[in-house]
Amino acid sequence: MSMTQAKSARHIEPLLWSLFGAGGMAIAFLMPAVILIVGLLVPMGILPAEVLSYERLSAFFLESWFGRLCAFVIIVPALWGSIHRVYHGMHDLQIHAGTGIKVFCYGSVLVLTIATVALVL
Amino acid sequence: MSRRPYVRPMPANWFMSKPAYRFYMVREASCVFNLVYGLNLFAGLWQLTNGAEAWAGWLALQAHPLMIVFALATLAMTLLHTVTFVEMAPRVMPQQIRKMIPDNTVKAAMFGGIAVVTAAIIGFTAMGAM
Numbered sequence: 523m524s525m526t527q528a529k530s531a532r533h534i535e536p537l538l539w540s541l542f543g544a545g546g547m548a549i550a551f552l553m554p555a556v557i558l559i560v561g562l563l564v565p566m567g568i569l570p571a572e573v574l575s576y577e578r579l580s581a582f583f584l585e586s587w588f589g590r591l592c593a594f595v596i597i598v599p600a601l602w603g604s605i606h607r608v609y610h611g612m613h614d615l616q617i618h619a620g621t622g623i624k625v626f627c628y629g630s631v632l633v634l635t636i637a638t639v640a641l642v643l
Numbered sequence: 644m645s646r647r648p649y650v651r652p653m654p655a656n657w658f659m660s661k662p663a664y665r666f667y668m669v670r671e672a673s674c675v676f677n678l679v680y681g682l683n684l685f686a687g688l689w690q691l692t693n694g695a696e697a698w699a700g701w702l703a704l705q706a707h708p709l710m711i712v713f714a715l716a717t718l719a720m721t722l723l724h725t726v727t728f729v730e731m732a733p734r735v736m737p738q739q740i741r742k743m744i745p746d747n748t749v750k751a752a753m754f755g756g757i758a759v760v761t762a763a764i765i766g767f768t769a770m771g772a773m
Contacts, residue, residue: 561714
């Protein structure tokens with residue numbers, strides 16, 4: 523690494539790496555239960571449809587602060603963690619993406635993050 | 644940054660040469676499933692803000708046979724992520740309370756935590772049926 527690089531401004535990589543870590547944690551702890559309920563138990567009729575009724579979920583995720591926080595924690599870190607791994611996984615598949623793809627990947631997730639906050643507020 | 648790093652040529656199927664590499668690639672593939680499922684959940688939240696009819700439409704999509712297959716695959720890949728994540732966590736971030744905590748204690752605490760959180764989410768959701 524040259525001196526100019528070493529001295530250059532702060533890097534964004536540590537931030538992206540922390541978000542990736544948070545995503546790995548959130549996916550490991552929350553996604554098994556979420557996928558089980560939303561993707562399997564309710565669609566297959568093992569849990570009754572009322573558990574995901576509009577009245578119940580809109581009151582929880584859109585009107586209570588704990589519910590808003592839950593919606594954010596379930597969706598947002600998972601997106602950051604996944605996009606980080608998709609972006610770096612491309613390298614493993616011999617796709618050497620440039621800055622444009624990188625900005626598109628992380629930029630899209632940034633837009634979705636802001637949109638998630640806007641949706642629950 | 645005007646640099647052109649040397650990229651060592653590799654065969655595109657380099658990961659097929661060793662079982663450990665193949666497992667690594669299967670594990671890494673879980674991120675694609677989690678990304679798509681995350682987008683699906685975002686769409687669900689969006690439809691929830693659009694009213695009861697839009698929400699019902701999103702729920703109907705979840706019950707589509709192809710979506711159920713996708714959910715099954717995503718659950719399997721997510722569990723692979725969960726197990727490998729817990730397995731590596733104490734090695735990536737060794738925990739210390741006065742002295743080093745054994746890896747197995749950290750793993751047991753994490754698996755216990757995941758079990759409690761999973762039971763709590765399913766329990767809280769199932770309460771809506773009463």
